Amino acid sequence: MIYLDYQATTPLAPEAVAAMTPWIADRFTNPHSPSRWGREADAAIAIARRHVERAIGAGGGKLAFTSGATEALNWAIKGTFERSPRRKLVTIATEHAAVLDTAEWLAGQGVEVIRLPVGRDGLVDLAQAEAAIDDNTALVAAMLVNNEIGVIQPIAELARLAKANGALMLCDAVQGLGRVAxxxxxxxxxxxxxxxxxxxxxxxxxxxxxCEPTPLLHGGGQEQGLRSGTLSPALCVGFGAAAKLATERREADAQHIENLWTAARNAFGPDWQLNGSADARYHGNLNLRRDGLDAARLLSDCRDIAFSLGSACASGSGRPSHVLRALGLSDRQARSSIRLGFGRYTSEAELVTACEHLRASADAQARFAA
Structure with missing residues (x-):
């Protein structure tokens, strides 16, 4: 199997495995216990927290571990509206479901939700954003690197517009952390x-x-007094080790990605069109379409390659990608698109082999359809 689905998940770094192992086997204690073992686990989590904070690079503030980004996004959005008298959320039509579904829930609670459109390049129009963000806006929520097409939104400019109107800015940096600043x-x-x-x-x-949102979970306030629940030392330490490695390898990983991107584009050739901006983009995400391609059939024909047709979170819906539709693509064009994700542990040779296999299978489809 050649793994090209890095936007869905990434291979576990050996350094993260090594860091986690003692906390899975022998050092099983509760990090919130006052015992010596508990204090040791708490200290390990504190070190991991600093590594994640450094990878984010925001400076100051506080970081709370959660069960994942879905919880973090729900907490940020719902908790901000719990603490604010303002009743407007401004977001982007191409956001992850964790944001869009939470926005839909808020709309049912009487919050005005503005979903800004994007252009063919997948980028938001800042003039439209400026017109939408006003003194009733509590929160502006935007993804740094889009999980389906890799486009990088103008987060700094959106944050400036939010601040000018007294609103808070939420950045979904899930696909950007360790990859772009x-x-x-x-x-x-x-x-x-x-x-x-x-x-x-x-x-x-x-x-x-x-700017701390009102707690989403109640029960003990173990995490920064804001998030309740027993933390897993193993998971937190693994996150810390991965964040430390991402910080140390950022330049080397970025250069490797650029080499892979060039090799993949050359392997596919001119029959494949890029979805979204080629410039304002993270190059470890290659979302391509080919006219007449049945992407679902290609996925079935190339089972020795792990790739996707869009977000893993929506892969079972059967609906065309909302991100690709937001670019102005037709349902047919969206269903003729594939997403390849690659990174640190992808070799150029295996990537080229996979691309050539995908291209050959697509060529065979076209011949039989003719």
């Missing part, structure tokens, strides 16, 4: 371990001082 400006930043070669089941919410 997180711009200054956001008041809340959601991240996830398993997108940066860490374990599944742990994420975090960074909060600027004074």
């Amino acid at each position: 997180i711009p200054p400006g956001p008041d809340l930043i959601a991240v996830s371990a398993h997108k940066i070669h860490g374990p599944k089941g742990v994420g975090a919410l960074w909060m600027r001082d004074g």
Whole structure:
């Protein structure tokens, strides 16, 4: 199997496995216990927290571990509206379901929700954003790197518009952490371990001082007095190890990605069109379409390659990607698109082999359809 689904999840880094192992086997204690073992586990989590904070690079504030980015995003959005008298949320039509579904829930509670459109390049129009963000806006929520097409939104500019109107800015940095610099400006930043070669089941919410959302979970306030529940030392330590490695390897990983991107584009050739901007984009995400392609059939024909047709979170819906539809693509064009994700542990040789296999299978489809 050639793994090209890095946006869905990434391979666990050996360094993260090594860091986690003692906390899975022998050091099983509760980190909130006052015992010596408990204090040792708490200290290990504190070190992991600092590694994640450094990877985010926001400075100051506080970081709370969560069960994942979905919880972090729900907490940030719902908790902000719990604490604010303002009743308007501004977000983007191409956001992850964790944001859009939470926005839909808020709309049912009487909150005005504005979903800004994007252009063919997948980027939001800042003039439209400026017109939508006003003195009734409590929160502006935007994804740094889109999980389906890799487009990088102008987060710093959106944060500036939010601040000019007294609103908070939430950045979904799940696909950006460790890959691209997180711009200054956001008041809340959601991240996830398993997108940066860490374990599944742990994420975090960074909060600027004074911008902490009202708790979503109640029960003990173990995490920063804001999030209740017993933390897993193993998961937190694994996240910390992955974040530390991502910080140390950022330049090397970025250069490797650029080499892979060039090799993949050359392997596919001119018959495949890029979905979304080629410039304002993270190059570890290659979303392509080919006219007449049955992408679902291609997925079935190439079972020795792990790739996807869009977000893993919506893969069972049967609906065309809402992100691709937001670009102005037809249902047919959306269903003729595939997403390849690659990174640190992808070799150029295996990537080219996979691309050539996908291209050959698509060519065979076209011949039989003719």
